[in-house]
Amino acid sequence: MALRQIRVLGDDILRKKCRPINEITPNILELIDDMIETMHKADGVGLAAPQVGILRRLAVIDVGEGPVVIINPEILETKGSAITIEGCLSVPEESGYVDRPTYAKVKALNKDGEEVIIEGRGLFAKALCHEIDHLDGILYIDKIIPEDELEFEDEE
Numbered sequence: 759m760a761l762r763q764i765r766v767l768g769d770d771i772l773r774k775k776c777r778p779i780n781e782i783t784p785n786i787l788e789l790i791d792d793m794i795e796t797m798h799k800a801d802g803v804g805l806a807a808p809q810v811g812i813l814r815r816l817a818v819i820d821v822g823e824g825p826v827v828i829i830n831p832e833i834l835e836t837k838g839s840a841i842t843i844e845g846c847l848s849v850p851e852e853s854g855y856v857d858r859p860t861y862a863k864v865k866a867l868n869k870d871g872e873e874v875i876i877e878g879r880g881l882f883a884k885a886l887c888h889e890i891d892h893l894d895g896i897l898y899i900d901k902i903i904p905e906d907e908l909e910f911e912d913e914e
């Protein structure tokens with residue numbers, strides 16, 4: 759395993775659309791291991807392939823319950839909405855408020871090439887949406903709600 763360099767804002771690769779993975783080759787498996795190691799080392803909860811310079815539909819997520827690999831993920835269903843602080847390993851030292859679903863149901867392949875249905879709630883739902891956005895060149899900063907437009911319920 760090896761650490762990969764995390765691309766940061768300003769690198770065009772973060773804005774490109776990723777292609778599906780047709781076959782899970784030894785190179786892809788090595789990439790997955792490297793991405794998990796890189797995510798853990800950077801203390802992140804998720805990392806998408808374009809963030810390490812690979813334009814393939816693959817991401818890894820770990821919200822503290824062990825790594826989850828999603829290959830060619832598709833969001834099947836979302837529920838709820840919550841505005842919470844979000845950050846990204848490709849946008850270091852920054853954060854902002856983003857509105858995300860509180861539940862997400864995703865279809866993907868795991869690293870054995872098996873189709874799996876993943877249901878995420880809370881932080882896991884948010885991470886699924888954030889990482890899948892990366893595969894289409896979308897960053898959370900595109901979705902930031904300016905602080906003066908935030909309406910917190912406890913202020914009503």
Ligand code: ZN
Pocket residue numbers: 845846847848888892
């Ligand atoms: Zn990110």
